[in-house]
Amino acid sequence: MESIPTKQDILAAADRIKQHIHRTPVMTSRSINDLLGTRIFFKCENLQKAGAFKFRGATNAILSLPDKMARWGVATHSSGNHAAALSLAAKIRGIPAFIVMPRTAPRIKIKAVQSYGGKITFCEPNQAARESTLERIVRETGATFIHPYNNYTIIAAQATAALELLEDVADLDMVIIPVGGGGLLSGTALTAHYFTNRVKVIAAEPEGADDAYRSIKAGEIQPSVNPKTICDGLLTSLGSRTFPIIRKYVSAIHTASDPDIIHAMRMIWERMKIIVEPSSSVPLAIIINNKLKVAGKKIGVILTGGNVDVERLPWNVDEKNSDKVTEQQSDKETTQRPI
Numbered sequence: 402m403e404s405i406p407t408k409q410d411i412l413a414a415a416d417r418i419k420q421h422i423h424r425t426p427v428m429t430s431r432s433i434n435d436l437l438g439t440r441i442f443f444k445c446e447n448l449q450k451a452g453a454f455k456f457r458g459a460t461n462a463i464l465s466l467p468d469k470m471a472r473w474g475v476a477t478h479s480s481g482n483h484a485a486a487l488s489l490a491a492k493i494r495g496i497p498a499f500i501v502m503p504r505t506a507p508r509i510k511i512k513a514v515q516s517y518g519g520k521i522t523f524c525e526p527n528q529a530a531r532e533s534t535l536e537r538i539v540r541e542t543g544a545t546f547i548h549p550y551n552n553y554t555i556i557a558a559q560a561t562a563a564l565e566l567l568e569d570v571a572d573l574d575m576v577i578i579p580v581g582g583g584g585l586l587s588g589t590a591l592t593a594h595y596f597t598n599r600v601k602v603i604a605a606e607p608e609g610a611d612d613a614y615r616s617i618k619a620g621e622i623q624p625s626v627n628p629k630t631i632c633d634g635l636l637t638s639l640g641s642r643t644f645p646i647i648r649k650y651v652s653a654i655h656t657a658s659d660p661d662i663i664h665a666m667r668m669i670w671e672r673m674k675i676i677v678e679p680s681s682s683v684p685l686a687i688i689i690n691n692k693l694k695v696a697g698k699k700i701g702v703i704l705t706g707g708n709v710d711v712e713r714l715p716w717n718v719d720e721k722n723s724d725k726v727t728e729q730q731s732d733k734e735t736t737q738r739p740i
Contacts (some may be wrong), residue, residue: 402465402552402553402554402557403553404553405553405591405642405645405646406553406556406557406560406588406591407595408595408596410553410557411557411560411561411564411588411591411592411595413557414457414461414554414557414558414560414561415558415561415564417460417461417464417465417558418457418460418461418464418558418561421450421460421464421490421493422449422450422456422457422460423448423449423450424565425444425445425446425448425449425562425565426445426448427442427443427444427445427566427569427570428442428443428445428673428675429441429442429443430443430672430673432672433668433669433672433673433685437688437689437695438695438696438697439688439695439696439697439698439699439700440698440699440700441685441688441700441701441702442566442569442570442573442699442700442701442702443669443673443702443703443704444562444563444565444566444569444701444702444703444704445675445704446562446703446704446705446706447675447676447677447678447681447704447705447706447707448675448707449706450486450489451482451485451486451488451489451513451517452482452485452513452706452707452708453482453485453486453634453705453706453707453708454559454562454585454703454705454706455482455483455485455486455487455549455559455706456486456489456490457558457559457561457562458483458486458550458552458554458555458556458558458559458584459483459486459487459489459490459547459555460486460490460493460558461554461555461557461558462475462487462490462547462552462554462555462558463475463487463490463491463493463494463496463547464490464494465554466545470545471494471496471545472496473496473542473543473544473545474491474496474497474498474499474542474543474544474545475487475491475496475497475498475499475544475545475546475547476498476499476500476501476535476538476539476542476544476545476546476547477498477499477500477501477535477546477547477548477549478500478501478502478524478531478532478534478535478549479500479501479502479549480502480503480506480507480510480633480634480636481502481506481507481510481511481513481514481633481634481708482510482634482705482706482708483549483550484500484502484506484510484513484514484519484521485510485513485514485517485519485708487500487519487547488500488513488514488517488518488519489517491517491518491519492517492518497518497520497542497544498517498518498519498520499519499520499522499538499539499542499544500514500519500520500521500522501521501522501523501524501531501534501535501538502514502521502522502523502524503523503524503525503526503527503530503531504523504524504525504526505526506633507633507708507710508710509708509709509710509711510708513708522534522538528624528637528638548640549582549584549637550581550582550583550584550585550637550640550643551582551584551640551641551642551643552584552642553642555584556584556587556588556591556642556643556646557588558588559584559585559587559588559589560588560589560591560592561588561592562585562588562589562703563576563578563588563589563592563593563701563703564592564596566701566703567592567593567596567597567600567701570699570701572699573597573600573699573700573701574599574600574601574698574699574700575600575601575602575603575652575693575698575700575701576589576593576600576601576602576603576700576701576702576703577603577604577605577684577687577688577693577700577701577702577703578602578603578604578605578684578703578705579604579605579606579632579634579635579680579681579683579684579703579705580604580605580606580613580635580639580647580654581610581632581634581635581636581637581680582637582638582639582640582643583613583639583640583643583644583646583647584640584643585703585705586602586604586613586643586647586651587642587643587646587647587650589602589703590602590646590647590649590650590651591646591650593650594650600701601652601653602650602651602652603651603652603653603654603655603684603687603693604647604651604653604654604655605654605655605656605657605683605684605686605687606635606654606655606656606657606683607628607630607631607632607635607656607657607658607659607662607683608630608656608657608658608659609628609629609630609659610625610628610629610630610632610635610636611656612624612625612626612628612638612639613639613647613654614654614655614656616639616644617647617648617651617654620648622638622639622640622641622644623638624638625637625638630659630662630679631659631662631663631679631715632659632662632678632679632680632683633678633679633680634678634679634680634705634706635680635683655687655692655693656687656692657683657686657687657689657690657692658686658690659679661686661687661689661690662679662682662683662686663679663682663715663716664686664689665682665683665685665686665689666678666679666681666682666715667716668685668689669681669682669685669704675704675707676707676709677704677706677707677709678705678706678707678708678709679715680705680706681704681705681706681707684702684703685702688700
């Protein structure tokens with residue numbers, strides 16, 4: 402697909418992938434709604450195959466490939482969810498998937514790629530290393546590069562998550578979407594534009610990886626350089642295909658701190674009894690920190706993924722660090738106490 406997806410492109414993607422994906426549920430939490438004074442409808446893509454919305458785009462991209470290209474396989478670079486999704490979609494079609502992952506990728510996401518048959522090549526955790534390693538893999542294998550987000554076929558399929566949400570929940574005032582590279586956000590923005598007259602699309606981004614926020618303010622793409630956030634799925638820069646759509650159709654971008662994101666993630670775990678990853682929790686975080694006027698509003702949120710290393714839950718890490726600091730302070734007080 403060489404141009405911005407049309408309404409018909411999104412409907413065609415929905416039809417193409419429907420036999421392979423889960424139509425994920427929409428859930429609500431009375432306690433969260435009462436606490437925040439609003440009504441939030443969570444589209445649970447954390448329950449999607451491969452654990453994230455990325456399976457929609459990967460499936461559409463792979464099923465759209467002609468046989469003469471598909472037989473050589475597909476390749477990509479990804480820190481996790483797109484890698485797993487592409488590996489699973491390739492396995493379903495019976496073709497190889499070559500995955501470039503940073504050596505710092507979460508262990509659970511590495512295991513997921515391996516379990517779906519993806520062939521991993523590790524690289525240093527920076528964009529230059531990802532791209533140079535991928536170029537070599539494509540050159541050696543003849544595989545087709547499937548970009549994680551800067552790809553109109555991917556965008557058209559990511560748009561189907563919001564399409565389902567709008568079909569299931571009438572009269573939403575806004576939909577809030579996490580933004581990394583912008584594939585889901587741009588797809589959601591197109592869905593809202595084509596299929597509704599009133600739904601605003603709001604982006605949510607970590608403060609430590611706020612390149613989308615800076616890009617919209619500057620009017621041109623600002624690269625993500627040395628991002629520092631717990632949201633490993635939101636570290637990438639916007640793409641040349643996602644940025645113009647976001648700039649035209651997204652109403653606003655708000656940021657949240659990592660502590661707010663961890664608080665939101667824990668709230669979802671504890672009150673909704675479902676597993677979400679930090680990246681999924683940024684929309685709720687911007688509601689909690691009052692970045693939006695939400696009183697009485699009807700809000701859609703896409704919970705983008707649920708691939709979490711349960712051995713390293715962020716609140717457990719914080720508690721361990723807090724305990725360590727307390728012990729150090731206690732030891733210091735003990736050694737300095739006069740005899």
